[in-house]
Amino acid sequence: MSRLVENPTKAAGGTAKARVSPRRRRPGQRHRRPWLGLLYLAPGLVVYAVVVLVPAVQGAWLSLFHWDGVTQATWAGFENYTNFFRDPTLRQAVTHTLYFILFFSVLPIALGLLSAALSARRQVRGGGVFRALVFLPQMLTPAVVAVVWKRIYAPDGPINDALRAVGLGQLAHGWLGEYTWALPALGIAGTWGAFGLCTVLFTSGMQAIPGELYDAVRVDGGGAVREFFTVTLPGLRGSMSVVLTLTVLAAIRVFDIVWLTTKGGPGISTITPTIVLYQRAFANPDVGAAASIGIILAVVSLLATMVIVKLSEDKS
């Protein structure tokens, strides 16, 4: 989409063409004023530097020390990083990240593709209402999402009530309070939250696919399934890279929903890297270790983004 916008020549009207000099120029190139531009940029750049850039560099530096936040810091070299890979809590947290990628990214994408393919077809009525409804969870603040799911999973909540009502009372659980169930329970809450976003983004991607392609498949005698794999899926490459980037990055840094429901427990059964970071930074300060987690998250996020962008380009 941004590529379209990035090509202003196409957007310009006929009068523009008449005036265009042989050398192709970008809009406003004639009055480019780089020093004045720097002046316009300065306020934003300063705030960005103070809040993001400088602290990020400080974070990299801090990660090389042992520091409790109060007394003198001592040099640690790469110890915080080597500890990252040895620490059983963190190893657990990383395993959970993979788990969350499944529930926050893979599942919502699969479901989103399915429901977008179903609801975007011309013959289906009420597609707009459907998308507005499934998009609702995406607008809720995590604090509210936590209230909702704590209620649904409560020992006397609707899930357990329903199980008891159909005589399966022995299957009732305190879902968020049990080692076995807490992680999948949170995963489902995550799928619930991300699914609407995937549906809506895929639908808007599908609207850009020319209708003739579908007609062609139908003429060939192809059904809905073939239509999906030969036309819809390849046409969604752009949306797919957006959706993957958004959901994978969210899965890597899950914090709010877990912190507000289980605080990483019971035990460490739902702990995530960001929760460890928060605890190390503020509960029982080991600031260097917290900073090293932040740096590793940054590297992983940047790598993930690069891989996703690369993959979506390669196929074209």
Place this chain on the structure above:
Amino acid sequence: MTSRGERIWTYVLLAVITLAVVFPLIWVIGDALSPDPNGSLDLGHLTWSNFGQAWREGGFSQYLTSSVIITGSVVVIGAILAVMSGYAFGVLGVFGERLLFPLVLLGITLPMETFVVPLYYDFQSYGITDTYRGIVLAHIGMSVSFGTFWMRTAFRAVPRAIAESAEIDGAGTWTRLWRVYLPLARPAIVTLILLSFTWTWNDYFLSLILVSDPAHQPLTLGLGAFSGRYLVHINLLSAAAVLISLPVVVLCLVFQRQFIRGILSGALKE
């Protein structure tokens, strides 16, 4: 044409999916209207007073004030900065652009976790933790990357003919920004404001770290505190959750299209 059977299956599947998504929300709304503090549904006795009671007991007026001050300042100042830096990169050009533009873009991918811990200690040494100034500054700083990228794209889409005719009329850079570029980029600015409103209003993590004084905390933290205190009063907790969600849900439903366009292009880097 699609066959009849295929169509029926489509509707059934979509209905099941919708129900699964909406069910938890409906349940909580039901709780919010029920008289029983243990949370058993009783829609025969709708208790609208739950909303007022939850609001008073949770002290949400104070939290609302903070949320409005924080979100309002971030949206306004953030939009101004985004317009200026977007204009710089999109129209004027910037000295050192090859270095500065990727540097600014980096902020879109960089997770908050990378800089939030040092940021906390920095803010502590400036004495601005637990203040509106501090949390507003942090939100704005984080919004610069996306805002700049977004407004730059919008300004570059302005047809060359229009900008040039303004130049012939003798308009300076400042006048051109106000008279030509801003009016044309209005839809983009609306989207930017919407996104920045939602992100700031819904934030939990950043406020949790930078604001520990309840007098300056936003609604999201207020709800967290309330749910800790009132575990028993499930109906009141649900009522509070419903109230807090309303502004964003209404806003997003009204502007859903702009909202989605924003998300779509936000992650697409060039």
